[in-house]
Structure formats: structure tokens, C-alpha cells
Amino acid sequence: MTVWDRPEPPTRPVPLDRERIVGAAVALADEGGLEAVSLRKVAARLDAGPMRLYGYIATKEELFDLMMDEVYGEILPEEEPGDWREALRVLAHRTRQAALRHEWLADLLGGRPALGPNGLVVAEATLSALDGLADVDTVMRAVETVSAYFTGAIRREIANLRAERATGLSKHDWQHAAGPRLTRMLATGRFPALAKAVHDGTDLDAEASFTTGLEWVLDAVAARLALPSA
Numbered sequence: 623m624t625v626w627d628r629p630e631p632p633t634r635p636v637p638l639d640r641e642r643i644v645g646a647a648v649a650l651a652d653e654g655g656l657e658a659v660s661l662r663k664v665a666a667r668l669d670a671g672p673m674r675l676y677g678y679i680a681t682k683e684e685l686f687d688l689m690m691d692e693v694y695g696e697i698l699p700e701e702e703p704g705d706w707r708e709a710l711r712v713l714a715h716r717t718r719q720a721a722l723r724h725e726w727l728a729d730l731l732g733g734r735p736a737l738g739p740n741g742l743v744v745a746e747a748t749l750s751a752l753d754g755l756a757d758v759d760t761v762m763r764a765v766e767t768v769s770a771y772f773t774g775a776i777r778r779e780i781a782n783l784r785a786e787r788a789t790g791l792s793k794h795d796w797q798h799a800a801g802p803r804l805t806r807m808l809a810t811g812r813f814p815a816l817a818k819a820v821h822d823g824t825d826l827d828a829e830a831s832f833t834t835g836l837e838w839v840l841d842a843v844a845a846r847l848a849l850p851s852a
Contacts, residue, residue, distance in 0.1 A: 624737065625684040631677035638670055640678050644688045651689065651726040659685065690730050691738025696720045698740060699747055706847075707840055709751030710765070713744070714772040714836050721776045728780040732773045755847050764843045771839045772832070779828045 630639060646667045650658045661682060665672040679685050697716045703709035721727040735745070752761045786792055791799065808817040826834065 625679060625687060638668065638674060638678065640688060642668060643675060643678055644685070644692050647685055647689050648692055648724065652724055656686070656726045656729055659689075661685065686730060687736075687738060690727070690736055691740045693720050693724050693727055694736055694738065694740035694744050696723070697744055702747075703751055706751040706755060707844065709748055710768045710840060710843070711836065713748055714768060714832075717772055718776050718779075718832060721780060725780050725783065728777045731776065732770075752847075760846070764847065767843060768836075768839055771835060775832050775835060779832070782828070 643664055646664045647659050650663055661675045662672045665675050697720050699712050703712055748765055
């Protein structure tokens with residue numbers, strides 16, 4: 623029986639329900655990451671005994687499932703997309719925006735499918751936008767391909783944000799600090815392709831890089847969907 627199927631216990635002094643528990647857990651994670659979340663800390667924030675929470679949630683993994691589904695509520699599209707490409711584009715951008723609000727989401731993306739109510743609605747909205755365009759396996763691979771791209775891009779962006787906080791160096795400051803060594807290494811002539819990228823490449827911000835990569839992946843998916851069925 624999943625956490626969504628198991629009924630909640632009756633109300634007692636210091637009223638609790640899963641909504642309040644998940645809200646407290648999300649707040650803790652927003653402040654200190656997933657490592658800041660435990661049933662004991664959630665109970666303390668709610669001024670309740672830790673054992674009270676076990677009537678609602680059996681494990682920390684169940685709590686993470688509920689937290690993730692809570693954030694999937696923010697990923698839900700606000701209106702029905704016009705076509706499959708827009709559906710996948712919206713999914714990617716709204717997932718990135720949610721991860722920037724809740725950085726811990728990046729640590730949970732890419733695992734087993736989200737089976738909570740909001741996660742199922744997101745999956746249904748995404749798959750239904752591609753329904754009938756190709757066989758079901760091709761549709762699934764298309765969604766997985768786009769998801770793999772934005773999951774990796776989001777994790778890289780969050781890792782960079784965490785590095786900035788940990789080191790106190792912005793991207794510009796880090797580049798300035800690392801510049802002399804990189805210049806010396808490029809001057810050896812051993813890395814001509816890298817030198818060209820450093821000297822001639824355009825330095826995009828995170829959002830522009832994310833959007834560009836996403837459109838390239840969508841172009842590839844479109845080309846595959848246009849192929850005749852085998």
C-alpha cells in the first residue's frame with residue numbers, strides 16, 4: 623500500500639495531516655536541502671512528537687515522495703498546450719523553474735516515476751500531447767529523451783549555484799581566478815579545440831543555454847516522429 627492509498631489517522635491534539643507535514647518538510651528542504659529533512663525535525667517544526675508522524679508517513683522515502691509530488695503541483699501546466707512540442711517545452715521550463723525555487727528537487731529528478739496525484743497528472747498531460755503521433759514506444763522514448771536532457775541541465779545549473787555559495791565565488795569570479803592557469807595550459811598548443819571554444823565561443827547565461835539545448839533536442843525528436851513507422 624502506497625502512502626497515497628493509506629488512510630490518515632484520526633485528528634488528535636496538535637492537529638496534524640499530511641498536508642501540514644509535507645509543507646513543513648518542504649520548508650526545511652528549501653532552507654537546508656534534503657539532508658535537513660528528517661521526521662524528527664519535521665515533528666519539531668510542527669510542535670508534535672516524532673512518533674505522531676509515523677501514523678501518517680512510514681519512512682523518510684515516503685516523505686520525499688510526498689514532497690516531490692507537492693512540487694509537481696507547481697509543474698502542472700496552467701493551460702492545455704497547443705501541440706506536443708509546446709507540451710514538452712512547458713514541462714522542461716516549469717520543471718527548471720520549480721527546481722530553482724526548490725533546489726533539492728534536482729536531487730530527486732530522474733529516479734523512479736512519480737506516482738503521486740500531481741505526478742500522474744503531469745505524466746498524463748505530457749503523454750496525451752503526443753498520443754497518436756507515433757507508436758507508444760516511440761512516444762515513450764521521446765518523452766524520456768527530453769526528460770533526460772532537462773534533468774541533466776537542471777542538475778548542472780543547481781550544482782553551479784551550490785558551488786557559488788560554497789566558495790563565495792560567482793561564475794565571473796571563478797573564471798577570473800582560474801584564468802591564469804587556463805591561459806598557460808592553452809598556450810602550450812596541446813588543446814587547440816578547447817582554446818577555440820574559450821576564445822571564440824559565446825558565453826550564454828544558464829537560461830539561454832537551457833533553452834537552446836532544449837530546442838535542439840526537440841528538433842531531434844521532431845525528426846524522429848516524422849519518420850515512417852517501421
